[in-house]
Amino acid sequence: xxxxxxxxxxxxxxxxxxxxxxxxxxxxxxxxxxxxxxxxxxxxxxxxxxxxxxxxxxxxxxxxxxxxxxxxxxxxxxxxxxxxxxxxxxxxxxxxxxxxxxxxxxxxxxxxxxxxxxxxxxxxxxxxxxxxxxxxxxxxxxxxxxxxxxxxx
Amino acid sequence: xxxxxxxxxxxxxxxxxxxxxxxxxxxxxxxxxxxxxxxxxxxxxxxxxxxxxxxxxxxxxxxxxxxxxxxxxxxxxxxxxxxxxxxxxxxxxxxxxxxxxxxxxxxxxxxxxxxxxxxxxxxxxxxxxxxxxxxxxxxxxxxxxxxxxxxxxxxxxxxxxxxxxxxxxxxxxxxxxxxxxxxxxxxxxxxxxxxxxxxxxxxxxxxxxxxxxxxxxxxxxxxxxxxxxxxxxxxxxxxxxxxxxxxxxxxxxxxxxxxxxxxxxxxxxxxxxxxxxxxxxxxxxxxxxxxxxxxxxxxxxxxxxxxxxxxxxxxxxxxxxxxxxxxxxxxxxxxxxxxxxxxxxxxxxxxxxxxxxxxxxxxxxxxxxxxxxxxxxxxxxxxxxxxxxxxxxxxxxxxxxxxxxxxxxxxxxxxxxxxxxxxxxxxxxxxxxxxxxxxxxxxxxxxxxxxxxxxxxxxxxxxxxxxxxxxxxxxxxxxxxxxxxxxxxxxxxxxxxxxxxxxxxxxxxxxxxxxxxxxxxxxxxxxxxxxxxxxxxxxxxxxxxxxxxxxxxxxxxxxxxxxxxxxxxxxxxxxxxxxxxxxxxxxxxxxxxxxxxxxxxxxxxxxxxxxxxxxxxxxxxxxxxxxxxxxxxxxxxxxxxxxxxxxxxxxxxxxxxxxxxxxxxxxxxxxxxxxxxxxxxxxxxxxxxxxxxxxxxxxxxxxxxxxxxxxxxxxxxxxxxxxxxxxxxxxxxxxxxxxxxxxxxxxxxxxxxxxxxxxxxxxxxxxxxxxxxxxxxxxxxxxxxxxxxxxxxxxxxxxxxxxxxxxxx
Numbered sequence: 023x024x025x026x027x028x029x030x031x032x033x034x035x036x037x038x039x040x041x042x043x044x045x046x047x048x049x050x051x052x053x054x055x056x057x058x059x060x061x062x063x064x065x066x067x068x069x070x071x072x073x074x075x076x077x078x079x080x081x082x083x084x085x086x087x088x089x090x091x092x093x094x095x096x097x098x099x100x101x102x103x104x105x106x107x108x109x110x111x112x113x114x115x116x117x118x119x120x121x122x123x124x125x126x127x128x129x130x131x132x133x134x135x136x137x138x139x140x141x142x143x144x145x146x147x148x149x150x151x152x153x154x155x156x157x158x159x160x161x162x163x164x165x166x167x168x169x170x171x172x173x174x175x
Numbered sequence: 176x177x178x179x180x181x182x183x184x185x186x187x188x189x190x191x192x193x194x195x196x197x198x199x200x201x202x203x204x205x206x207x208x209x210x211x212x213x214x215x216x217x218x219x220x221x222x223x224x225x226x227x228x229x230x231x232x233x234x235x236x237x238x239x240x241x242x243x244x245x246x247x248x249x250x251x252x253x254x255x256x257x258x259x260x261x262x263x264x265x266x267x268x269x270x271x272x273x274x275x276x277x278x279x280x281x282x283x284x285x286x287x288x289x290x291x292x293x294x295x296x297x298x299x300x301x302x303x304x305x306x307x308x309x310x311x312x313x314x315x316x317x318x319x320x321x322x323x324x325x326x327x328x329x330x331x332x333x334x335x336x337x338x339x340x341x342x343x344x345x346x347x348x349x350x351x352x353x354x355x356x357x358x359x360x361x362x363x364x365x366x367x368x369x370x371x372x373x374x375x376x377x378x379x380x381x382x383x384x385x386x387x388x389x390x391x392x393x394x395x396x397x398x399x400x401x402x403x404x405x406x407x408x409x410x411x412x413x414x415x416x417x418x419x420x421x422x423x424x425x426x427x428x429x430x431x432x433x434x435x436x437x438x439x440x441x442x443x444x445x446x447x448x449x450x451x452x453x454x455x456x457x458x459x460x461x462x463x464x465x466x467x468x469x470x471x472x473x474x475x476x477x478x479x480x481x482x483x484x485x486x487x488x489x490x491x492x493x494x495x496x497x498x499x500x501x502x503x504x505x506x507x508x509x510x511x512x513x514x515x516x517x518x519x520x521x522x523x524x525x526x527x528x529x530x531x532x533x534x535x536x537x538x539x540x541x542x543x544x545x546x547x548x549x550x551x552x553x554x555x556x557x558x559x560x561x562x563x564x565x566x567x568x569x570x571x572x573x574x575x576x577x578x579x580x581x582x583x584x585x586x587x588x589x590x591x592x593x594x595x596x597x598x599x600x601x602x603x604x605x606x607x608x609x610x611x612x613x614x615x616x617x618x619x620x621x622x623x624x625x626x627x628x629x630x631x632x633x634x635x636x637x638x639x640x641x642x643x644x645x646x647x648x649x650x651x652x653x654x655x656x657x658x659x660x661x662x663x664x665x666x667x668x669x670x671x672x673x674x675x676x677x678x679x680x681x682x683x684x685x686x687x688x689x690x691x692x693x694x695x696x697x698x699x700x701x702x703x704x705x706x707x708x709x710x711x712x713x714x715x716x717x718x719x720x721x722x723x724x725x726x727x728x729x730x731x732x733x734x735x736x737x738x739x740x741x742x743x744x745x746x747x748x749x750x751x752x753x754x755x756x757x758x759x760x761x762x763x764x765x766x767x768x769x770x771x772x773x774x775x776x777x778x779x780x781x782x783x784x785x786x787x788x789x790x791x792x793x794x795x796x797x798x799x800x801x802x803x804x805x806x807x808x809x810x811x812x813x814x815x816x817x818x819x820x821x822x823x824x825x826x827x828x829x830x831x832x833x834x835x836x837x838x839x840x841x842x843x844x845x846x847x848x849x850x851x852x853x854x855x856x857x858x859x860x861x862x863x864x865x866x867x868x869x870x871x872x873x874x875x876x877x878x879x880x881x882x883x884x885x886x887x888x889x890x891x892x893x894x895x896x897x898x899x900x901x902x903x904x905x906x907x908x909x910x911x912x913x914x915x916x917x918x919x920x921x922x923x924x925x926x927x928x929x930x931x932x933x934x935x936x937x938x939x940x941x942x943x944x945x946x947x948x949x950x951x952x953x954x955x956x957x958x959x960x961x962x963x964x965x966x967x968x969x970x971x972x973x974x975x976x977x978x979x980x981x982x983x984x
Contacts, residue, residue, distance in 0.1 A: 057201035058194015060408070062358055063442040067872040070358060098194035111192040115184050118837045121845060122656025123191030124358040124408030130192060153881045156872060158356045158409050159656050160848035161841055162880040163887060 027091045031056065032100025038087065046090055047071045047082040050097060058098035058127045062156070069155030072128035072135075073097050079135035098127035101134065110134050110172045119168035121159035129155045133169045143173045178665040178675045179902050182837030186661040186680060187406065187654075198408045199362035199378045205435035208364075209239055209279040211428050212286040212438070214293050215272035215448060216264060219302035219517035219865030223264055226276060227294040235292065237285030239432045242277040246427060248394030253423075255384065255416050257317065260483035260520065262392050262423050268297060269482035270519045271866050272448035274420065279428035279436050302517035302865045306456045306477045309514030316480045316513040317488040322495045322793035324507040324571040327471075336471040336506040340462025344542045348459060350534050350939040352479070353452035353853045354869070355524055356877050357655075359408025361449060362439040363421040365389075365429035372399040373426050379418035380410045380653050381693035386685045388419040389426045400426075403684040410655035411849075412523030415693045416485055417449050443870040450522035451859060453490055454479040455531040461539045467547055467554035471506035474498045474535055478528075480513040481520040487513040490521075490528035492627050492790070496797060497532035499570055501581055501619040502540075502558035507571035517865050523695060525849065526912045529622055533913050534854075534939055537618050541923055545934065550598065551924070552617050556585060560621070562896070573794040574623075576801060578896035581619060584805050584827050587892060589617060592807040592825035601809070605928040612812050613822075614925030618917045619805040622910040623798035624697055625786045631692040632783035632799075634702035638667065638710040640775040644745075644762025646671065649681040651691025652703035657908050658838035659699045665834055666704050666902060670711035672743030673761060697802070697906035700834065702781060704901035710779025715742055721773045722747050722764065726757060800899060802910040804828030806847065808884070808917035812925045817947030819855060819922055823886040826914055829894045831905030836891075843889055843911040850915020852878040854940050855922070922946060929953055 026039045031054060038053050050056045050073070059082055062070030066084035073082045074096040101108040110133050113119070120126045129152070136143055136151040143151070148169045157165060190196030216223075226243065233241045244251050244263040254260045264275040276293055280286035303309050327333040337343070363377040373393065379385050382402040390400045402422070407414060421438050428436035440448075455478050462471040476494055480487035495509045540558075544551035560576040561567035568575050589595065594617055601613040626632050637649040648667050654660045660680035668675045681687070692702065719737035726749040727735040733751050741750050748758040759767070765775055788795035807825040812818070826847060833839045856876040860868040869875035897903060922941040930953045937949050 051200075055203075056194075057197065060198070060358070061200070061439075063872050065442075065871050065873055068358070068442075098192075102193055107189075107192065114192045115188045118182070118184055118188075118841055120185055120188055120191040120656075121658070121841055122358065122407060122409040123185070123187055123196055124198060124656075126191045127194045149880050153879050156358075156877055156879055158358050158411070158849070158877060159841075160845040160852070160878050162848065162878070162883050163844050164841060166880060166883070 027087050029090050029092065030094045032096060040087055042086060042088040044087045045083050046073070046085045046087055046095070049087050050082060056097050056099050060124055060127060062125070069132060070125050070128040072131045072155065074131055074135050077135065077138060079132045098131060101130070108134065110137065113168040113171040117164045117168035117171055119161060119164040121161050125155065125157045129157070129165055133172060137172055141173070145170060145175065148173065178668040179834050181665065182835060183661065183665065183675060185658055185838065186664055197405060198359045199364060199376060200439045202364060202376065205366060207434045209281065209428055209432060209434050209436040210283045210286045211425050211436050212278050212290050213274045213424060214276040214290055214295065215274055216268040216270065217295060218268055218297050218299045219271045220300040221268045222298045223266055223268055223275065223295060224298055225296040227296060228292040231292045232278065232289035235285055235289040237281040238278060238289045239281065239434065240279045240428055241289065242427050242431060243275070246431065247392050249391040253388050253391065253419060254484050255486055256488055257484035260485070270517050272444070272519065274424065277424045277427055279432055304516055304518065304861060304865050306454065306479050306514050309516050310477060314515045316484045316515045320491065320495060320511045320793070322509040322572055324505065327506050327508050333471070333506060333508055337462045340470045341464050342546060343460060343462045344539070344546055345460035346542065346936055348457045348535050348538045348936060350455045350531050352454040352521065352859045353524060353857050354446055354859060354875055355411045355413030355451065357407070357409030357411055357413055360440040360442060360445040361414065361418055361421045363418070363425045364435065364437040365425040366435045367429045367433050371395065371430070373430055374401045374403065375422050375426055376403045376405070377418050377422045378407045378414060379404050379422065380407070380414045380655060380695060381416065381418065382653065382683055382685050383651065383691045384416065384693060385419055385422045389422055392423045393426055393430055401684060401686045403682055404653045405682045407653065407655040411525045412527060412695065413449060415523040415695050417522050446870045446875070447867045448519050450481055450485055450520045452524035452853065453487065453521045453528065453531065455494070457535040459535060459539055461543055463543050465547065467543055467549060467557045469502065469504050469543070469558050472504050472539070473508040476511040478513050479516055479518065479521060481516055481518040483520040485520040485522045487521060489628060490523065492528070494528035494532035496572060496623060496627065497529040498536055500533045500536050501560055501621040501803065502536065503560045503567045504558065504571065505566070509571060518861065525846065526909050527696065529909065530850065530853065530913050530916070533620060534916055537916055537920055541920060541927070542934065545927055545932065552589070552594065555617065555619065559585065572797070574796045574798060576621065579801060579803050580829055580892055580894045580896070581621070581803055584619065584803065584829065584892055588805050588807060588825060588827040591888070594807055597809065610814055612814055612925040612928050613809065614921040614923065614928065615807065615809045616917050616920035616924050617805060617807045618920050619803065620910050620913040621801050621803045622913065623801055624701065624906045625783055625797060625799045626692065626696045626698065627788055627797045629786055629788065632702065632786055633692060634706040634781050635688050635691065636703055636706035636710045636779045637687050638707060638714060638777055638779065640714055640765055642766040642769050644673070644677060644760070644765050646673065646678045647681050648678060648707055649684070649687040650703040650707060651683060651688040652699045653683045653694040655694065657699065657842060658835060659694065659703065661838060662700045662834045663704060663707055667707050667711060670708060670715065671761065673745055697908035697910065700904065701900055701906055702783070705781035706779045708779065708901060709781055710777045713777035713779065714775060717773055718742060718747065718768065721768055721771065725767065726752065728752060728757070800897065800905065802830060802905045802907065804910060804914060806914035806917040808921040810918060810921045810925060812922060812946055814929060814950055817943035817950065819941065819943065819946060821851070821882065821884045821918060824884040825888045826911070827890050827892055828911065829892050829905065830907045831894065831897050831900065832903040833891070834902055834904045839907045840889060842907045846909065846911035847914045848878050848882065850912040851882065851918045854915055854919035856940065856942060858940055858942050926950060926953070
């Protein structure tokens with residue numbers, strides 16, 4: 023039987039009736055039409071589906087809707103304020119940290135979560151924090167440069 | 176200001192960082208859209224005896240259709256070259272996961288429930304999985320191919336050249352496959368249209384082929400099928416042909432039910448059933464002199480093609496065309512055979528066989544150097560193609576390698592990377608360390624640009640100029656992250672003297688661009704860029720003719736003269752008239768021109784000149800030009816664990832005049848790192864039944880951010896001799912991947928330091944396991960080297976092999 027779950031997504035309250043085990047990723051994409059968060063592997067190992075839950079970078083493909091009941095979720099769609107991009111988004115453009123672009127929302131959300139706790143993260147901290155976000159275009163050098171720029175390095 | 180040459184961001188950059196750039200699964204759900212799933216073969220080889228549960232599946236609530244091969248309206252076979260692959264299994268089962276039944280349902284739950292009701296009754300046979308098994312059972316695809324340098328067709332002459340060589344080596348080299356792992360999996364959406372037509376939106380590098388295949392499967396005319404591709408989340412070759420299967424499945428469901436249908440593969444299914452870079456085996460022998468100059472060489476390739484031909488014969492051809500890499504080898508024999516096995520059909524993957532050919536000769540070069548006890552760089556330099564030097568510029572297939580700067584690349588890179596000093600440091604380090612071994616290698620790439628299938632070297636472009644002076648461009652080229660659309664935007668902006676924000680690239684669609692080639696062979700910008708320029712030229716000619724009359728000023732003595740009309744800086748003007756009021760803003764001019772009934776749209780066509788290659792004789796000029804470069808890599812290997820640390824990389828490439836230096840740099844770095852993945856950590860594992868075990872990122876390791884080298888320099892070299900191709904640029908998509916081989920060669924160099932002169936073969940990829948096993952073997956006191964494996968399809972040079980063994984230090 024479906025249950026009802028409440029969550030806040032990008033500052034908006036939502037109530038969703040669905041199966042408790044349904045991945046947050048599917049709820050975001052299919053129920054809330056927030057398709058910026060991507061499916062990459064379904065096993066929480068590539069980082070494409072990264073969102074922020076109560077301030078923490080979270081793999082939405084292996085996080086059930088039940089786990090985020092009553093919690094605050096941020097997705098790529100909620101990052102910019104109006105037309106003004108978040109500094110991490112701007113840094114990604116400045117450093118050409120995209121090729122096919124598919125992994126980019128997950129990369130950015132992970133970087134945002136990192137920089138909230140470590141606003142001036144060191145190169146080492148950046149590499150350590152970003153090592154679970156894969157990019158098949160292997161654009162890692164520019165990805166690293168983008169996060170470094172956002173960290174003021 | 177010209178736009179070409181600027182490092183402007185990817186045209187979708189803002190969409191990428193805000194999550195609004197839509198990939199196929201992001202497109203809004205259609206009204207009454209169906210979810211599509213399929214049932215795949217549970218065995219790698221055998222016969223399908225019966226499909227049980229079809230009626231029960233059809234009766235499942237929410238299920239709208241359950242389809243088998245009987246529901247196809249056209250012939251049940253496809254394939255870009257040999258057409259040997261069924262859309263849906265009729266009888267013979269050829270690989271695990273091969274589609275048998277397709278289900279369309281209201282919800283994924285209903286579709287999955289129906290799938291669970293279907294049982295495939297099979298008579299299982301013993302599958303062929305390896306190249307060795309295929310050779311033993313003579314299971315092949317296509318003919319046994321030959322490519323001989325002039326004179327070496329004759330067995331005796333070839334053998335004589337070989338016998339004259341003071342030194343020889345022989346061996347067998349193996350390279351494994353590679354999973355594309357495009358982040359967006361195979362995906363397609365079909366919408367039924369009026370009068371039985373269908374619109375397919377597909378994540379494909381090949382909209383025209385998708386159109387053809389869907390039309391054939393559904394028994395439709397090509398005019399009844401439109402294929403669109405908005406963008407791909409990565410392609411790498413994996414969506415050149417293999418995107419067709421998903422497109423056909425959704426189209427069958429859509430036309431059967433009259434409802435839109437979508438299929439997006441899960442990662443595990445995508446990895447399990449789609450083709451990969453080919454696994455290769457190469458038997459080789461090389462004859463050379465004391466200076467390391469190669470006098471004669473033979474390479475006999477076998478590739479693992481999987482169950483069906485797909486592009487395998489063309490991939491093999493490119494392998495054979497790249498067995499020389501950057502070296503002029505006077506007597507050269509290359510043979511090749513694709514093996515048919517019971518794995519998913521292998522397919523295009525960035526480099527398209529080139530990497531396997533180049534890996535084979537680079538491995539050979541290391542062995543030559545080891546036997547002579549000299550630096551492999553000396554051997555490489557001794558054999559490089561020399562521009563304009565007779566006897567040092569012709570390939571084994573007859574093409575002259577011209578207008579290149581290979582020598583300069585070697586010189587500049589050896590200098591900037593301080594190769595000699597580091598070689599000395601590494602020798603000292605290796606002499607003093609019992610637990611670690613360092614290695615270094617400088618290796619080149621020379622990659623032929625053009626499809627080796629001549630007719631594919633064509634493109635068309637549609638350019639529409641609007642009355643406000645903005646421009647829409649449509650080509651058959653597809654955007655997969657390589658930046659094609661960004662480059663096209665810059666090229667077209669410059670043609671009209673506009674800023675890039677006034678040019679927009681439109682969704683690729685067969686409706687606007689017909690009979691197009693796949694976006695492949697690194698030639699997307701070359702072909703589509705040239706076609707777009709030709710379209711712009713037609714419009715500009717009309718603009719000049721009309722503007723000449725419009726801007727003519729008899730009082731000033733300026734008679735109508737199209738030669739004096741300039742279209743630049745956002746203005747249209749007569750360059751004789753210096754009065755600024757006589758200049759028309761481009762948009763204003765376009766509005767006037769339309770009111771005077773001037774056509775401001777055109778279609779341009781381009782066919783690459785001068786490419787011709789005879790597949791039967793193995794001779795000709797398959798390539799328009801070559802993209803070249805080189806890399807120096809340094810690694811440290813832990814001798815006790817086999818762990819490899821990638822210390823440093825220095826890359827130098829000739830990619831002509833860059834249309835977008837930012838994009839080209841990204842292609843070079845990304846391609847290189849993807850190559851590093853292939854040669855180090857990416858390992859495909861199949862079990863004995865032919866089932867892929869590495870089906871996700873937890874079991875298949877692609878490079879991550881920690882795999883970047885500690886020090887990383889990327890640079891470009893100018894080449895004023897390169898005077899062809901659109902805006903004098905060069906293709907950049909695939910060539911840097913092969914520079915990744917420098918890392919494998921550096922790893923081999925480190926192992927060679929431990930080997931102390933003992934010959935050995937290191938397989939590719941050099942995983943930690945492979946390195947450790949090789950090091951372990953080398954540390955065991957070795958038996959005298961036995962007879963080398965024979966060169967398949969050619970007489971074994973037993974004498975040469977023993978001669979080499981005798982000379983071993």
